[in-house]
Amino acid sequence: WGLFPPLSFQLLDLKIFVDTDSDIRLVRRLRRDISERGRDIEGVIKQYNKFVKPAFDQYIQPTMRLADIVVPRGT
Secondary structure (H helix, E strand, O other): OOOOOHHHHHHOOOOEEEOOOHHHHHHHHHHHHHHHHOOOHHHHHHHHHHHHHHHHHHHHHHHHHHOOEEEOOOO
């Protein structure tokens, strides 16, 4: 959420966006939420599909264009 809201990016000297495949983001969330937070897989997937992915697509992904450096997927 570092580059949102858009006004926050004006305060930064260097903006880096780490682009990660959505499947990898989901797997990381599953591992974390199940092992560290005791959540069940169905609940994590439901939350991801209903809230997390749409919020990423609406608020985070568009900020990639504001970054000075984009670390591409797979690197």
